[in-house]
Amino acid sequence: MVIKGEIWHGGDLAKARALFANAPEPWIDLSTGINPISYPLPPLPQSLWQRLPGADDExxxxxxxxxxxxxxxSAGIVAAPGTQILIDLLPRLEGHGPVAVLTPTYGEHTRTWLKVGRVAREIATLNEVGDAATVVIVNPNNPDGRVVSKQDLVAIAKQCDARCGALIVDEAFADFTPEPSIIPELPPATVVLRSFGKTYGLAGLRLGFAIGDPALTEALHAAMGPWAVAGPALRVGATALADSSWLAQAGAARAADAARLDALLAPHGRVVGGTALFRLLETGNAPALFAHLGRHGLYLRRFQNDVRWLRFGLPGQASEWARLEAALAGFATSGPGPA
Structure with a gap:
């Protein structure tokens, strides 16, 4: 189902404050899938802020x-100020023919193809690809963590290639679980998107990548124009991506946090999936639980396509875990309150 009108995104604390004007501050934003423990920023020379980004930095x-x-x-790679701009640009540069988006998933994928007049269908299973020339898959998926196997991805890529289209794989949440990534075996007619800010807890840096045929990545680079990525983002990104020890330690810590969150959520419904950065709870009490936690200053991600779903990001500090645990215990004790 294509969602009409505004797409609900996480991270909008202004909306949270409007919904729950009397909630205690500071808010704990659990509505995003961003690592709450960010990569430690390296020292940055003042010159990075004073000059245009350099070719050597890129x-x-x-x-x-x-x-x-x-x-x-053999593959090309291009950096962008966040993956959203790449999601917007791909429909203007990539192929012809109908598009299929495996859903439920990040709502902007379908919308960007529709905005340029392409025929885009949302499908629930890969058996529904039909005559689509281009197929969009988020892997692991947001919000339920669904994973499509490499074997299936390769088969779809061959089909898209034969139809002069492309397989677009959004691997925004693949850093902590890289096994399903199609990048090392990148088939023809395949474009992979990678997000930096979610894993490294630096979403405000705005940094993402597209990987695919060099002609396409060069076209994306040209479409964005010169100096698309800020100099500080180039430096921080290069430092963080080379720090494999931090990534391994952060991945293990966030996996433990996700298991801890599952245990907290289990009495309130069914955890239907997620990744190491978020968990998806299904419950008939979702609207009441959303309102209850909102009144306690905890903001969750709701979904227009399924009112039973709530997505929980990870708390960061011990005090945030304590507030979440106390609020959930209060809901279990009192039952659903007024919305």
Whole structure:
């Protein structure tokens, strides 16, 4: 189902304050899938803020990204100020024919194809691809963590290639679970998107990548124009992507946090999936639980396509875990309150 009108995104604390004007501050924003423990920013020279981004800085970032994501030498890679701009640009540059988006998933994928006049269908299973020339898959998926196997991705890529289309795989949440990534075996007619800010807890840096045929990545680079990525983002990204020890330690810590969150949520419904950065709860009490936690200053992600769903990001500090645990215990004790 294509959602009409506004797409609900996480991270909008102004909306949270409007909904729950009397909630205690500070708010705990659990509505995003962003690592709550961010990568420690390296010292940045003042010159990075005073000059235009340099070609050497961009080359260093792309080299670090190639190594971190295991990009084949034959593939192209381009950096962008966040993956959203790449999601917007791909429909203007990529192929012809109908598009299929495996859903439920990030709502902007369907919308960007519709905005340029393409026929885009939302499908529930890969058996419904039909005559689509281009197929969009988020892997692991947001919000339920669904994973499509490499074997299935390769088969779909071959089908898209034969139809002069493309397989677009959004791997925004693949950093902590890289096994399903299609990048090392990148088939023809395949474009992979990678997000930096979610894993490294630096979403405000605005940094993302597209990996695919060099002609396409060069076209994306040209469409964005010169100096698309800010100099500080180039430097921070290159440093963080080369820090494999931090990534391994953060991945193990967030997996433990996700298991802890599952245990807290289990009495309130069914945890239907997620990733190491978020968990998806299904419950008939979702509207009441959303309102209850909102009144306690905890903001969750709701869904227009299924009112039974609530997505929980991870708390960061011990005090945030304590507030969430106390609020959930209060809901279990009192039952659903007024919305």
């Amino acid at each position: 080359a260093a970032l792309l080299a670090a990204a190639r190594a971190a994501y295991h990009v084949p030498e």
